[in-house]
Amino acid sequence: MKSFTYERPTSPAEAAAAVARNPDAKFIAGGTNLLDLMKLQIETPSHLVDVNGLGLDTVEATQDGGLRIGALVRNTDLAADARVRKDYGVLSRALLAGASGQLRNKATTAGNLLQRTRCPYFYDTAQACNKRQPGSGCSAIDGVSRSLAVIGSSEACIATYPGDMAVAMRVLDATVETVDGKGKGRTIAIADFHRLPGDRPEVDTTLKPGELITAVTLPKPVAGTHIYRKVRDRASYAYALVSVAAILNKDGSGHVAFGGVAPRPWRLEAAEADLPRGAKAVTDKVFAGAKPTQDNAFKLKLAERTLSAALTQARA
């Protein structure tokens, strides 16, 4: 690990300003992704701004009947929040399907959204990787790509966004709230938060340098059965090959987003009208134009079957 200086500011504006004025600085929250990457020298900040002193760790009701989740709320606390369990079950389920109890105790809402890809070549600093080292090439395209994206990828990068929580946030139409280095706030719809790689795969999100996430808000609850189904290589403690976050009614109508298949949580609202017709009608549209590799073409069938299982669960 490269050496770094460390500070722990006490206000969001101060934290954002500290990172905005130093291109080598990074925020650190739970540290469970950043420190992992720093040990491998994939991330090499020379200054860390610890955001754990900022508060931002409560879940509050909003005026329009939704919830405002502080950026520092731990994954365990969010999953266990009585309002989330009752009204946003898909979010509790997605969180509980991710990582381990120890990690969820540390991982934060903002850090979870910003976790980086688990592409094996991104992690292996001896390999070319456009996301880690822009312009170096992509080892995955002709390499082992079983876990990687089937849609939304580019010639430059076929990595997936690996997380679970954000897939639920996507089906819930969450909004990300931020403050920048000048103290100015803005909101970003979750659909616009994670970027597709295009020819700049090193940029994961639409956040500006130094922009601090302060909260994630959820609109008022959507009725229906809240389901998160995650298919992985073992029953626990593994990333998704495919996941489905869905809110479904008995007639099959509702909303659905997919994880493990693309550089961001993947949802096509226009296909949701077809949900009562069954899984295939929906996945044919959601994955139209997919460009799987030989290794990961199975994910298309798996996505259809996982949605089918969710529909069966909702109808039961």
Next chain:
Amino acid sequence: MSRRELVAGATAAAAFSAVPLQAQAGNAGTDKPVTAKVSLTVNGQRRELELDTRTSLLDAAREHLQLTGSKKGCDHGQCGACTMIVDGRRINSCLTLAVMHQGSEITTIEGLGQPDNLHPMQAAFIKHDGYQCGYCTPGQICSGVAVLGEIKAGIPSHVTADLNAPMEATVDEIRERMSGNICRCGAYSNIVEAMTEVAGRQA
């Protein structure tokens, strides 16, 4: 460097107060070590340390406090051998910096119990042979104690059927909740038996 001047090495006094903890060395960006002071309560004892900012909580315990019970397995949060209970919660001590834990209360395996004063979970692991080589055991035991606390506190898990109903320490719940602790010897079924016994005793 446009960055505001930072205090060289936060003093323990400053760190105790609400003043932001800061660390700085003359040469950020070159690979010169940067140190900072931090004070932690470890197994009930206040410890003052001056550490390289890169020091994980695990390395602080093992290398600086001679508490070698917590083990370094993968050093990437994947195996659970480094599990400690920090401010009442189990975490992977390899994936957190010691300087981020100013004022934290830390319990390691050494603090849970001692050879002549075993914690019930330690005694149950011995009784049920919840280990072979023993390397993962301190992490398993810290995790196991915290898991039973999480179930009592009503924190749900991936296998909890009804998110809004009370939780029980069933075998399925224990297995799922312990999945962050890997045992290469495969003592899992005995670990589940040990935890089940302690859960029963507590009920």
